[in-house]
Amino acid sequence: DGGITQSPKYLFRKEGQNVTLSCEQNLNHDAMYWYRQDPGQGLRLIYYSQIVNDFQKGDIAEGYSVSREKKESFPLTVTSAQKNPTAFYLCASKIGQVNYGYTFGSGTRLTVV
């Protein structure tokens, strides 16, 4: 079945550590996105990528980094510079020319301990 796989489902991070969240898709989608979801704030865009080896900052990119070395993969690193990293992280993808076909993964819950 085609879809987006996010791993791990739950992740715990100590203060000062960097962690990487995985996002893999087998939909042959061009564009990929990372969103952060907090209670009462909806989803906010962190980074997005339209093609391999290219990505742009979203609305809340500070403290995060990404790479897009393969079309299928768009990992997100939460660095120690992110002051409030505890949140639910969602990866999404869509075909480049389609304006509604966004598919989401099942999310990663990151908690700072």
Added chain:
Amino acid sequence: QKEVEQDPGPLSVPEGAIVSLNCTYSNSAFQYFMWYRQYSRKGPELLMYTYSSGNKEDGRFTAQVDKSSKYISLFIRDSQPSDSATYLCAMSVGGTGTASKLTFGTGTRLQVTL
């Protein structure tokens, strides 16, 4: 002021009721409007999408867009307990690059009781 406003609820209705969920927005450039359903600890799944103004129906779900009022709605007929979830409206200008990003409402939590 947020670009997209959505009543967070929670909204509790009895089984079989008609549910109305709404969002207002301020950016007149939005052209693509979507409704997502999100169950607890899961990713959102696309329910309905609409381009520009008008109505769209799919089974028990109807999406309406009124661009003149900058107002969108999702109606659920004959609501079922399985409809209990958070409903997120989302919209985009359309195209590629920055214009392709989705702007979300905060979500409305719906509870359908037996």
